[in-house]
Amino acid sequence: MSAADFQPLRVCVAGASGRMGQMLVDAIRASGDCQLSGALDIPASPAIGQDAGAFGGEPTGVAITADLAAGLAGSRFLIDFTRPEGTLAHLRECVKQGVNLVIGTTGFSDAQKAEIAEASKSIAIVMAPNMSVGVNVTLKLLDMAARAMSTGYDIEIIEAHHRHKIDAPSGTALKMGEVVAQAMGRDLKDCAVYAREGVTGERDPSSIGFATIRGGDIVGDHTVLFAGTGERIEISHKSSNRAGYAQGSLRAVRFLADKTSGLYDMFDVLGLR
Ligand SMILES: NC(=O)C1=CN([C@@H]2O[C@H](COP(=O)(O)OP(=O)(O)OC[C@H]3O[C@@H](n4cnc5c(N)ncnc54)[C@H](OP(=O)(O)O)[C@@H]3O)[C@@H](O)[C@H]2O)C=CC1
Ligand SMILES: O=C(O)C1=N[C@H](C(=O)O)C[C@H](O)C1
Numbered sequence: 001m002s003a004a005d006f007q008p009l010r011v012c013v014a015g016a017s018g019r020m021g022q023m024l025v026d027a028i029r030a031s032g033d034c035q036l037s038g039a040l041d042i043p044a045s046p047a048i049g050q051d052a053g054a055f056g057g058e059p060t061g062v063a064i065t066a067d068l069a070a071g072l073a074g075s076r077f078l079i080d081f082t083r084p085e086g087t088l089a090h091l092r093e094c095v096k097q098g099v100n101l102v103i104g105t106t107g108f109s110d111a112q113k114a115e116i117a118e119a120s121k122s123i124a125i126v127m128a129p130n131m132s133v134g135v136n137v138t139l140k141l142l143d144m145a146a147r148a149m150s151t152g153y154d155i156e157i158i159e160a161h162h163r164h165k166i167d168a169p170s171g172t173a174l175k176m177g178e179v180v181a182q183a184m185g186r187d188l189k190d191c192a193v194y195a196r197e198g199v200t201g202e203r204d205p206s207s208i209g210f211a212t213i214r215g216g217d218i219v220g221d222h223t224v225l226f227a228g229t230g231e232r233i234e235i236s237h238k239s240s241n242r243a244g245y246a247q248g249s250l251r252a253v254r255f256l257a258d259k260t261s262g263l264y265d266m267f268d269v270l271g272l273r
Contacts, residue, residue, distance in 0.1 A: 009253055012038030012075035012099070014090050016064045017047035017055060019164075020081035020104060020242060025052050025060060027246035034250060037075040039064040042086065068093040075099055077253045081245075083166075084108045088115060095119050100256040102249050103127040106171025117263055124259035128266040129171025131248025135222070136266045138237045139179050142224055145235060146183035153226040153233075154203060155180055160213035160221040168212040169194065172222055177208050180224065 011028055015021040016039035028034045039052035043066040053060035065071040068090065072078060078094055080087050081104040094101045103116065106129045116127060130136065146155075157180075159173040169177075174188070181188040186206065193209045203209075220239040225232060239245075248266060255269040267273045 008035035009033055009077060009257060010035055010037035010075050011077045011079060011253055012036075012040065012072050013052065014040040014078060014080040014086065015082035016052050017041050017045055017050075018081060020245060022055050023242045023246040024079055024081070024249060026056055027243070027250055029053070029058070029060065031250055034253060036060050036062050038062060038071045038073075038078075040066070040068060040071045040078075040090070042066060069097075072097050072099055077102065077256060079104070079249050079253065081105055081249075084112050088112055091116060091119050095122055098123060100124045100253075100259065101126075102252040102256070104129075104131055104245065104249060107167035120263035121261055124256045124262050124264070126252035126256060126264045126266070126269060128248075128252075128269075129175050130220075130245070131252065131266060132237075132239060132244035133248060133270060134239075134244065135172055135237050136248075136270055136272055138222070138235060139176065139267075140272055141235055142176055142179050143183045145224075145226060145233065146180040149226050149228070149233070150184045153228045154205065154207075154209075156209040156211065156225045156227065158211045158213070158223045158225065160215070160218045162217050162219065163214055165214060168214070169210045170212075170220070170222070172220065173210060173212075176222060176224055177210065181208060 011034050013021050013024045028036045039062050041047050041064050047064045048066055050064055051059045052062045052064050072093055077100050079102045080090050084107050087103055087105045100123055157173050157176055159170045177188045191207050193207045223234050223236040225234050252269050
């Protein structure tokens with residue numbers, strides 16, 4: 001392909017003034033193969049009308065808008081790190097316009113997940129609670145560990161995030177729980193324990209416990225503890241910045257470039273399936 005034939009991947013970013021939105025605007029600018037073609041935010045956002053690059057100091061020529069139809073027009077992809085209700089509104093507009101979607105948002109209900117699965121019959125979607133390579137490799141390690149320690153080990157999942165995070169446990173912690181439960185032939189819905197207080201009784205050996213810490217500017221720490229008799233194994237991942245989430249999202253965009261429908265996750269994108 002000659003330089004004259006080069007067509008950048010035209011990407012719109014939802015939640016463009018948010019923590020992840022700003023990382024994505026920067027990552028797209030630095031990418032070489034992607035181009036920012038739209039930027040969305042909610043009508044109440046003070047960022048509406050501003051250049052999407054204004055926060056990082058370098059203008060992009062793309063103004064942030066709350067008009068979903070206009071903001072998406074001309075884009076082939078939307079990357080969404082917002083809130084579940086926002087993602088669903090964006091999803092419906094993506095279906096109307098035939099725009100492929102990368103969903104990083106967490107905290108969906110089962111009904112919302114079902115609507116996303118239905119939409120993936122007409123557009124291609126990558127959805128994952130964590131886009132980083134390290135977390136997805138950690139999920140593979142957890143699968144292996146859980147198969148080897150399916151009896152005799154109590155499993156507890158501990159996660160820590162910044163003070164602004166609104167959902168708990170994190171989407172990543174829940175995914176870790178699902179992977180471990182599945183590897184052990186359990187269903188997380190039947191064995192998850194999300195809170196303990198007062199006289200709880202002895203620990204049910206089949207349970208998977210969750211503990212949530214919120215504070216300061218912690219980007220995202222996850223540990224799965226396998227506590228046995230006479231030994232403990234801890235498998236941990238710690239993010240020290242959000243760049244890995246943004247780079248993973250751009251890998252998801254490239255993966256979707258030749259897809260027209262289907263629901264995928266980062267195992268598909270990274271070849272970990
Ligand atoms: N999959 C992954 O790898 C990762 C996932 N996440 C997830 O991404 C999501 C966003 O995280 P983060 O960037 O830290 O959050 P922020 O609050 O910093 O950003 C969210 C953005 O979405 C906007 N927004 C809020 N409500 C709506 C709505 N109803 N419709 C559309 N847009 C809305 C916000 O606008 P305003 O500020 O004006 O409210 C803001 O611009 C969370 O669910 C988080 O768990 C985060 C990091 C990595
Ligand atoms: O809200 C965040 O910040 C993060 N959310 C994701 C989650 O809920 O797992 C991913 C990462 O941990 C950061």
